Amino acid sequence: xxxxxxxxPLGRVVxxxxxxxxxxxxxxxxxxxxxxxxxxxxxxxxxxxxKELHEQVGFCERCGCFAExxxxxxxxxxxxxxxxxxxxxxxxxxxxxxxxxxxxxVYHVLHGRLSPIDGIGPESLKLPALxxxxxxxxxxxxxxxxxxxxxxxxxxxxxxxYQTADVVISRISRGVPEGGELEYLDEHTxxxxxxxxxxxxxxxx
Amino acid sequence: xxxxxxxxPLGRVVxxxxxxxxxxxxxxxxxxxxxxxxxxxxxxxxxxxxKELHEQVGFCERCGCFAExxxxxxxxxxxxxxxxxxxxxxxxxxxxxxxxxxxxxVYHVLHGRLSPIDGIGPESLKLPALxxxxxxxxxxxxxxxxxxxxxxxxxxxxxxxYQTADVVISRISRGVPEGGELEYLDEHTxxxxxxxxxxxxxxxx
Numbered sequence: 001x002x003x004x005x006x007x008x009p010l011g012r013v014v015x016x017x018x019x020x021x022x023x024x025x026x027x028x029x030x031x032x033x034x035x036x037x038x039x040x041x042x043x044x045x046x047x048x049x050x051k052e053l054h055e056q057v058g059f060c061e062r063c064g065c066f067a068e069x070x071x072x073x074x075x076x077x078x079x080x081x082x083x084x085x086x087x088x089x090x091x092x093x094x095x096x097x098x099x100x101x102x103x104x105x106v107y108h109v110l111h112g113r114l115s116p117i118d119g120i121g122p123e124s125l126k127l128p129a130l131x132x133x134x135x136x137x138x139x140x141x142x143x144x145x146x147x148x149x150x151x152x153x154x155x156x157x158x159x160x161x162y163q164t165a166d167v168v169i170s171r172i173s174r175g176v177p178e179g180g181e182l183e184y185l186d187e188h189t190x191x192x193x194x195x196x197x198x199x200x201x202x203x204x205x
Numbered sequence: 206x207x208x209x210x211x212x213x214p215l216g217r218v219v220x221x222x223x224x225x226x227x228x229x230x231x232x233x234x235x236x237x238x239x240x241x242x243x244x245x246x247x248x249x250x251x252x253x254x255x256k257e258l259h260e261q262v263g264f265c266e267r268c269g270c271f272a273e274x275x276x277x278x279x280x281x282x283x284x285x286x287x288x289x290x291x292x293x294x295x296x297x298x299x300x301x302x303x304x305x306x307x308x309x310x311v312y313h314v315l316h317g318r319l320s321p322i323d324g325i326g327p328e329s330l331k332l333p334a335l336x337x338x339x340x341x342x343x344x345x346x347x348x349x350x351x352x353x354x355x356x357x358x359x360x361x362x363x364x365x366x367y368q369t370a371d372v373v374i375s376r377i378s379r380g381v382p383e384g385g386e387l388e389y390l391d392e393h394t395x396x397x398x399x400x401x402x403x404x405x406x407x408x409x410x
Contacts, residue, residue, distance in 0.1 A: 043258050057214050
């Protein structure tokens with residue numbers, strides 16, 4: 001969106017905001033004008049936080065989660081069971097899993113998933129580190145890759161890779177999401193939920 | 206939205222993004238993660254642009270539009286008719302007016318509008334500068350405040366303030382917006398459009 005007479009510094013902010021996902025040119029313009037109408041300290045604060053973002057947020061050396069330095073808080077946590085590893089695709093998936101509050105094991109982030117169509121093979125995933133962790137002894141490996149074609153393929157690949165290792169391999173369940181009404185669900189989810197039905201006693205939370 | 210285990214630097218970016226209009230906590234999280242997943246240069250570039258925003262964008266000394274230094278490009282433009290002043294509420298309104306490409310006069314930004322309910326009186330508006338401009342001789346004053354109760358009150362106030370000055374005072378027209386279907390318009394707009402109908406010959410663009 002071109003505005004004749006727009007000051008160039010505002011234009012630069014708007015252009016960069018518009019490069020973010022879900023932010024169109026109009027929204028970017030509104031955000032830029034909002035920042036300009038607020039005290040200079042607000043823009044400075046956001047600028048400072050952005051500057052520090054990549055400087056301060058890295059990945060855990062062991063599991064690949066977000067970490068501010070060295071190991072993440074999950075790997076370092078004394079009460080967590082390091083013999084149960086939950087494998088996810090991306091660091092953000094760990095944040096999502098933690099929202100559930102139930103899991104007391106540790107994580108391993110692949111930083112990707114197999115995708116032959118995009119030319120992403122096993123060599124792109126953080127597998128050597130996972131190999132080492134399993135070689136050191138792990139009780140259970142929970143495959144929590146996404147329920148997509150690629151995520152499923154990645155889970156299959158991992159299950160085959162570690163089938164000879166002395167480890168229980170499991171996969172997160174699939175079915176009707178909490179609060180899901182059957183009326184609005186796709187047929188694949190429903191047929192999966194029927195196939196993988198569990199005994200009534202086990203289904204009680 | 207609280208994410209256990211979210212790195213603090215990411216949290217700071219997300220919190221500040223969520224303070225922008227129309228950006229909820231979920232969107233802010235998505236934007237923060239997107240920035241984190243992109244090269245550090247992108248965050249640095251946005252940080253730099255934000256830092257310069259207030260440093261480099263100010264207001265025209267004469268009319269109050271956005272200006273990078275001294276006078277704005279409209280006041281300094283030799284081909285513009287400085288004897289026709291279009292009065293608007295905010296600097297952004299000038300950008301909106303300029304998108305129409307038709308106006309060849311200059312602007313005056315009030316930096317606000319009368320709003321008794323919010324305690325905003327004439328002393329909050331940039332009126333002394335407008336008084337001086339009119340005293341120096343102006344042919345027409347176009348009142349382009351918004352078509353809201355406050356904007357209308359501000360227009361009335363200005364029309365009364367300058368009624369004795371030697372100047373033609375006009376108001377931007379109100380009616381059906383371009384592309385507007387009668388079916389979806391409110392009754393006030395329609396009755397205004399009927400009241401202020403113009404002769405067919407004048408209505409042709």
